[in-house]
Amino acid sequence: MILPKMILKNAFRRKVRTLLTILATAVAILAFxxxxxxxxxxxxxxxxxxxxxxxxxxxxxxxxxxxxxxYEKIRHVEGVREVTYGSWFGGFYISEKNFFANFxxxxxxxxxxxxxxxxxxxxxxxxxxxxxxxxxxVGLMERxxxxxxxTVTLKGTIYPGDWPxxxxxxxxxxxxxxxxTQFVFHWEYLNETLKDTAPAxxxxxxxxILGIRDPSRAAEVAREVDAxxxxxxxxxxxxxxxxxxxxxxxxxxxxxxVIQAVSLVIIVIILAVVANTMAMTTRERTGEYAVLKTLxxxxxxxxxxxxxxxxxxxxxxxxxxxxxxxxxxYGFKEALKQFFPLFNxxxxxxxxxxxxxxxxxxxxxxxxxxxxxxIRIAEGLRRMG
Amino acid sequence: xxLPISYSLRSLWTRRLTAFLTAxxxxxxxxxxxxxxxxxxxxxxxxxxxxxxDNVVIxxxxxxxxxxxxxxxxxxxxxxxLPGIAAGREGRPLLAKETVVLITLPKVGGGxxxxxxxxIGEDSLALRPQVKVVQGRMPRPxxxxxxxxxxxxRRFEGLSLGGxxxxxxxxxxxxxxxxxxxxxxxxxxxxxxxxxxQEFNRPVYSIVIFRLAxxxxxxxxxxxxxxxxxxxxxxxxxxxxxxxxxxxxxxxxTILGVTLTVIFSLGAVIGAMITMYSAVANRTxxxxxxxxxxFQRRAIxxxxxxxxxxxxxAGGCLGLFFASFMQLITIxxxxxxxxxxxxxxxxxxxxxxxxxxAFALVMSLAGGVLPAFRAxxxxxxxxxxxx
Numbered sequence: 001m002i003l004p005k006m007i008l009k010n011a012f013r014r015k016v017r018t019l020l021t022i023l024a025t026a027v028a029i030l031a032f033x034x035x036x037x038x039x040x041x042x043x044x045x046x047x048x049x050x051x052x053x054x055x056x057x058x059x060x061x062x063x064x065x066x067x068x069x070x071y072e073k074i075r076h077v078e079g080v081r082e083v084t085y086g087s088w089f090g091g092f093y094i095s096e097k098n099f100f101a102n103f104x105x106x107x108x109x110x111x112x113x114x115x116x117x118x119x120x121x122x123x124x125x126x127x128x129x130x131x132x133x134x135x136x137x138v139g140l141m142e143r144x145x146x147x148x149x150x151t152v153t154l155k156g157t158i159y160p161g162d163w164p165x166x167x168x169x170x171x172x173x174x175x176x177x178x179x180x181t182q183f184v185f186h187w188e189y190l191n192e193t194l195k196d197t198a199p200a201x202x203x204x205x206x207x208x209i210l211g212i213r214d215p216s217r218a219a220e221v222a223r224e225v226d227a228x229x230x231x232x233x234x235x236x237x238x239x240x241x242x243x244x245x246x247x248x249x250x251x252x253x254x255x256x257x258v259i260q261a262v263s264l265v266i267i268v269i270i271l272a273v274v275a276n277t278m279a280m281t282t283r284e285r286t287g288e289y290a291v292l293k294t295l296x297x298x299x300x301x302x303x304x305x306x307x308x309x310x311x312x313x314x315x316x317x318x319x320x321x322x323x324x325x326x327x328x329x330y331g332f333k334e335a336l337k338q339f340f341p342l343f344n345x346x347x348x349x350x351x352x353x354x355x356x357x358x359x360x361x362x363x364x365x366x367x368x369x370x371x372x373x374x375i376r377i378a379e380g381l382r383r384m385g
Numbered sequence: 386x387x388l389p390i391s392y393s394l395r396s397l398w399t400r401r402l403t404a405f406l407t408a409x410x411x412x413x414x415x416x417x418x419x420x421x422x423x424x425x426x427x428x429x430x431x432x433x434x435x436x437x438x439d440n441v442v443i444x445x446x447x448x449x450x451x452x453x454x455x456x457x458x459x460x461x462x463x464x465x466x467l468p469g470i471a472a473g474r475e476g477r478p479l480l481a482k483e484t485v486v487l488i489t490l491p492k493v494g495g496g497x498x499x500x501x502x503x504x505i506g507e508d509s510l511a512l513r514p515q516v517k518v519v520q521g522r523m524p525r526p527x528x529x530x531x532x533x534x535x536x537x538x539r540r541f542e543g544l545s546l547g548g549x550x551x552x553x554x555x556x557x558x559x560x561x562x563x564x565x566x567x568x569x570x571x572x573x574x575x576x577x578x579x580x581x582x583q584e585f586n587r588p589v590y591s592i593v594i595f596r597l598a599x600x601x602x603x604x605x606x607x608x609x610x611x612x613x614x615x616x617x618x619x620x621x622x623x624x625x626x627x628x629x630x631x632x633x634x635x636x637x638x639t640i641l642g643v644t645l646t647v648i649f650s651l652g653a654v655i656g657a658m659i660t661m662y663s664a665v666a667n668r669t670x671x672x673x674x675x676x677x678x679x680f681q682r683r684a685i686x687x688x689x690x691x692x693x694x695x696x697x698x699a700g701g702c703l704g705l706f707f708a709s710f711m712q713l714i715t716i717x718x719x720x721x722x723x724x725x726x727x728x729x730x731x732x733x734x735x736x737x738x739x740x741x742x743a744f745a746l747v748m749s750l751a752g753g754v755l756p757a758f759r760a761x762x763x764x765x766x767x768x769x770x771x772x
Contacts, residue, residue, distance in 0.1 A: 016662060017659055017662060017663060020655050020658055020659045020662075021655075021659060023655050024651075024652045024655040024656055024659070027648055027649075027651045027652040027655070028648075028652050030648060031645060031648040031649060031652075034644065034648075035645075038641070059489075060486075060488050060489065060553060060585070061486070061487040061488045061489045061499055062487070062489075062499070062724075063452055063486060063487045063724075064486075064585065090453070096449060099633070155447060156447060157447055157448055157449045157450075157453045158448075158453050160445060160446065160447045160448075160617070161447070200588075233586065247496075247497065248719075250495075250496040250497075250498075251496075251498050251499065251718065251719035251726075252718050252719055252721075253496065253718070254716045254717055254718040255716070255718050258424070258716065259641075262417060262645065265413050265416070265417055266649075268413060269410050269413045269414065269649070269652060269653075269656075270652075272406045272407075272409055272410040272413070272656070273406075273410055273652065273655070273656045273659070275406060276403055276406040276407060276410075276656065276659065276660065277659060279402055279403060279406070280403055280659075280663045284667075332640075332644065335640055336637070336640055339633070339637055339721075
């Protein structure tokens with residue numbers, strides 16, 4: 001087989017140009033990969049949800065609470081296995097800039113429902129026993145340099161005041177896509193304090209989370225729960241955990257659309273650079289193609305030659321770009337910790353990177369290849385001069 | 386003697402396909418660069434225009450957004466008696482006590498989002514001169530009526546003058562449409578404060594807002610409010626208040642924008658370099674001839690740099706041309722901090738225009754420098770031999 005050898009020889013004949021083109025492709029693939037990762041991270045939250053969990057909240061909007069008295073009623077709905085409840089606390093540590101997710105939850109039922117949190121048994125017991133105890137993700141522990149047993153004071157935004165809490169347990173995710181930067185403490189602690197400071201706000205919860213026996217009956221259970229509280233002062237809206245999370249995500253859809261549009265622009269940019277290189281290369285080699293044709297090479301073989309060269313360049317660029325994506329994603333994660341607790345490069349992104357490289361390589365070679373194939377031998381030879 | 390500009394122009398024209406591809410690559414980079422800046426600027430402008438510099442917003446201590454905040458009626462009355470508040474109707478202080486809640490509404494084309502419902506006082510409109518009633522009228526005190534921001538009318542399902550909301554606020558009628566330009570108020574619903582408090586069972590105000598008779602007295606008013614142990618409230622300049630609310634979003638857009646721009650510009654510089662290197666390589670004998678005719682190294686260098694700059698200029702113009710159309714697009718998204726819907730536009734300012742153009746020229750210069758040096762250092766005899 002002489003063609004592969006020729007393709008490689010040709011590709012590196014103009015070393016500077018080829019290296020520059022590879023570099024440009026690598027840079028573009030890097031940008032494309034980072035943007036894809038932003039998008040997959042955004043949607044990633046929806047993937048950690050479980051099909052057997054429903055979320056019940058106030059139907060007006062999330063800022064309105066539900067009475068605690070719904071707990072018993074929801075628990076007795078047919079098909080409901082376990083119910084937990086809690087509130088978004090929305091506090092911050094020292095400064096507002098240190099944003100992280102923090103909730104006040106009923107701890108025992110919460111841990112029963114969220115099996116994806118791995119907690120050493122003794123720590124779990126400590127956390128359940130201490131009413132001022134907190135369960136903290138390992139990522140958050142590292143971010144603030146906390147240790148087990150430390151007292152951490154959250155400043156409330158929704159619930160005013162200082163809230164001293166003791167870190168009693170640290171969790172890790174069962175899978176890499178579990179958010180390890182959450183902060184959970186006892187709902188009872190919040191409620192008891194509110195009874196003293198703001199009695200009107202006590203005995204109210206932000207949301208209920210329902211574990212159901214049969215995920216295929218999710219819609220029926222949801223309907224049944226909502227029907228129970230229809231025409232009451234606090235009507236409910238129950239949906240699957242996934243729909244609940246997707247609701248958040250879809251609110252920021254416009255930004256995702258912008259990012260997707262930019263990803264497309266990147267592909268066009270690489271296409272312009274690679275097509276430019278291929279156009280220059282084939283123009284210089286018109287005479288050579290005429291010689292090859294004289295020697296009996298078919299139009300198909302010449303197309304393979306040119307397309308192969310473009311593909312060698314784009315694929316090498318893509319490999320380099322993919323290698324660079326990992327350290328870049330790490331840097332990005334460090335800079336944007338507060339938005340993206342997780343920022344992992346999805347395997348699908350790598351596949352897409354390669355797909356783009358192949359597509360761009362092939363597309364960039366189309367016009368130059370057609371020109372090289374259609375040129376008449378005599379004319380091509382004359383151009384050699 | 387310098388080479389004429391027309392030489393550079395013609396050289397580009399003889400290799401139009403390559404020149405065009407390089408310029409369009411650069412145009413795309415400039416486009417993205419400008420678009421990201423325009424987005425961040427649009428967000429900033431929306432929030433700055435939403436506030437007025439002589440307005441003061443009073444929130445509960447510790448609250449970071451209007452929805453988090455709560456102010457009991459008694460405390461609100463204390464605020465009313467503060468000195469330094471501008472006089473409004475009949476000599477009463479120009480002040481409004483407002484209750485702000487969020488409701489979920491279905492969006493056009495699926496999904497739903499959180500919309501701010503602002504329970505207003507009689508002076509709320511006077512405190513926001515940006516807000517104009519464009520259709521119908523303002524809601525009457527004591528009536529379950531509301532006026533809806535124009536940008537909501539377009540983006541949310543089933544809103545019409547004289548109509549009601551589909552799921553929320555049963556029995557409330559839309560009696561007017563307000564236009565508040567590019568401000569956050571265009572994405573809000575306004576109704577009578579007492580009606581809102583009753584409907585949502587929320588017996589407290591969220592904020593108190595007033596105008597200062599003299600904007601310079603803000604410091605002393607702030608001290609007065611924040612040092613009063615009865616109040617546990619905080620005072621904020623309205624412009625600052627809205628800017629702080631978008632800090633996270635602005636930071637996100639900026640980091641994303643800077644990362645993209647750095648990466649993209651590398652790509653574009655490389656693209657320009659490829660083109661200019663090949664321009665030099667293809668014209669070796671031509672350069673030799675020019676040198677033989679007596680043009681100096683410096684003239685050759687400048688001529689190639691000029692050629693590269695022309696490419697950059699063309700790319701910059703093309704990129705900005707397309708970017709200027711982005712001004713027609715409105716982005717609406719939920720602000721991470723306030724959790725409520727906010728619409729803003731891509732805004733092209735002269736500053737962004739100049740920055741993008743400078744960016745294009747710097748990129749092309751960076752790409753052209755090395756090839757131009759190579760051209761200027763060619764040996765006359767050898768370059769004439771390679772023909």
